[in-house]
Amino acid sequence: MKYKSAEFLEELSFKETRALYKSMGRSDADLKGPMIGVANSWSELVTGHFNLRQLSEFVKRGVYRAGGTAVEFGVIGACDGLASGHDGMKYILPSRELIASDIETMARAHNLDGLVMLGACDKIVPGMLMAAARLDIPAIMAVSGPMLGGAEFDGRKSDSTSLAEAVGMYEAGRCGMEELERLEDTACPTCGSCSFYGTANSMGALSEAMGMSLSGSALIPAVYAERLRSSESTGRKIVELVNKGITARKIITEEALENAAAVMLATGASTNCVMHLCAIAYAAGLDPQKIFAAIDALSEKIPLVAKVNPASEYDMEAFYRAGGVPQVMKEIIKFLNAGTLTVSGEPLAKNLEKFKNPYGVDRRVIKSAKEPFSREKGLCILHGNLAPEGAVAKPAAMDPSMFRFTGPARVFDGEEAANHAILAGEVEPGCVVVVRYEGPKGGPGMREMFHAMKFLYGMGLAKKVALITDGRFSGTNGGCYVGHISPEAAEGGPLAALRDGDVITIDIDKKEISAALSAAETAERLRGRRAPARDVPHGWLEIYAKLASSAAEGAVMKIR
Numbered sequence: 001m002k003y004k005s006a007e008f009l010e011e012l013s014f015k016e017t018r019a020l021y022k023s024m025g026r027s028d029a030d031l032k033g034p035m036i037g038v039a040n041s042w043s044e045l046v047t048g049h050f051n052l053r054q055l056s057e058f059v060k061r062g063v064y065r066a067g068g069t070a071v072e073f074g075v076i077g078a079c080d081g082l083a084s085g086h087d088g089m090k091y092i093l094p095s096r097e098l099i100a101s102d103i104e105t106m107a108r109a110h111n112l113d114g115l116v117m118l119g120a121c122d123k124i125v126p127g128m129l130m131a132a133a134r135l136d137i138p139a140i141m142a143v144s145g146p147m148l149g150g151a152e153f154d155g156r157k158s159d160s161t162s163l164a165e166a167v168g169m170y171e172a173g174r175c176g177m178e179e180l181e182r183l184e185d186t187a188c189p190t191c192g193s194c195s196f197y198g199t200a201n202s203m204g205a206l207s208e209a210m211g212m213s214l215s216g217s218a219l220i221p222a223v224y225a226e227r228l229r230s231s232e233s234t235g236r237k238i239v240e241l242v243n244k245g246i247t248a249r250k251i252i253t254e255e256a257l258e259n260a261a262a263v264m265l266a267t268g269a270s271t272n273c274v275m276h277l278c279a280i281a282y283a284a285g286l287d288p289q290k291i292f293a294a295i296d297a298l299s300e301k302i303p304l305v306a307k308v309n310p311a312s313e314y315d316m317e318a319f320y321r322a323g324g325v326p327q328v329m330k331e332i333i334k335f336l337n338a339g340t341l342t343v344s345g346e347p348l349a350k351n352l353e354k355f356k357n358p359y360g361v362d363r364r365v366i367k368s369a370k371e372p373f374s375r376e377k378g379l380c381i382l383h384g385n386l387a388p389e390g391a392v393a394k395p396a397a398m399d400p401s402m403f404r405f406t407g408p409a410r411v412f413d414g415e416e417a418a419n420h421a422i423l424a425g426e427v428e429p430g431c432v433v434v435v436r437y438e439g440p441k442g443g444p445g446m447r448e449m450f451h452a453m454k455f456l457y458g459m460g461l462a463k464k465v466a467l468i469t470d471g472r473f474s475g476t477n478g479g480c481y482v483g484h485i486s487p488e489a490a491e492g493g494p495l496a497a498l499r500d501g502d503v504i505t506i507d508i509d510k511k512e513i514s515a516a517l518s519a520a521e522t523a524e525r526l527r528g529r530r531a532p533a534r535d536v537p538h539g540w541l542e543i544y545a546k547l548a549s550s551a552a553e554g555a556v557m558k559i560r
Contacts, residue, residue: 004112036242039115040053042118051144051192068114076099078123094445097557099123114238117131120145126203138245138248146222147195148317153187170458196475202264202267206273209260211252214230246343249285252280255340266303267304268311271472305332310397323366327357379394382506385514385515385519385522386514386515405480409499409500411434427465439485444534453478463480472551485513503516
């Protein structure tokens, strides 16, 4: 077949291009096959990406064995964990747009025939999938795999977030400094994406669920030999997709995104996935509001069949050994669009037929749809007078006693003020902590309230205090929280009208979040109100703040 790259590698007028390739040791034979880009987000900063240099060698081996030519290039990839709790977090969500644009630029500028995207962490996987959707060339997402769990702490294997919980325990006198320092050395025993079911592993799972990763590959631990074999298989498969003309938009369809949403709900995945699925839809030329509405509708019928840390004591290795994404999809098959195309070149149903789990199903981790952990609402979309456009909650990580929670507001304009008050013991049981002006525009960058929720847990308040915000949460957070409240406070959303003492009700069963304020009272309070001034550095963050859409639309840089 005629490859796209051949348009400038075989034309007489492009001899210069061939010479440039040959300057790096390429041969005439190398320039005959399909040119496969390997977009690699490896770095020495991010544990989730630390093994990608090794995995890229296996991907490239597969590409060459299948008759292609692999051309590797670097992609940025920031770590939520390293950026958490300070202004660095403002750059994390906006980095998703940079990642998508980075890969789009490299692929278009160099006429690549196909792409293998190597990533792992929270915004990297959705950013890469957005790039594939924009480009509409053959592409496969390959992740690094989860790290193994750490030494036991507080009733489960520890992970990086155990440290934040332990800090809260230390402040409350429930943990000593010696134990805290020992935990620092034992919580993260290997590299890989963090060992809990946070956004990184959730998005890896959803990439597989929508058909953009090889079946059974998403949750293979980073240090397993199977991760290396899967990487080589990915390299072989991308050449096959190029030869068959199977491009990303033939896979990333509305039906495929609904499958991803179903797995998200069935596993109680990170709340951030709602926003990322909407963003991927936008990149694919689909309507993100339809995906948002589909998630809302599916939450009423998809059973919760898997519970993984932070919703249980079981970590990602246990989830993988229990059957991972394929086993979950087999359990909820009647809710899926089984005919959707996948990167295997075959429909989803065929992949699931072929799947065999050598470890056997572990019903402590993955249950059947007939006997699930719960009948519905792993995640859910809330509406009400505080969230006219919607908000996101995660019942799978809540104690059922908090499914209906009413309390007086304790209002903070920004994350730092809330964190300080919690650690200082100034947040009383029974209240609803409100953290506002942390949305896509108002933050800017929509930071996650990771530390606030972890501090509440450590202080023994996780079942006594709720937290709501126009910002985000970490996929590791548990407790009664509501995020992504839209419209955000900086855009004149109702959160901006709240005052200390206003009574707020969160009702999971009714999917409502409301304040005891009339429409007239809210409008009166909002009249003439301005968002607090933010010191936004000149540069990328300033650009994102001007173009960012609401969380309900994926918090994308909206240009159409």
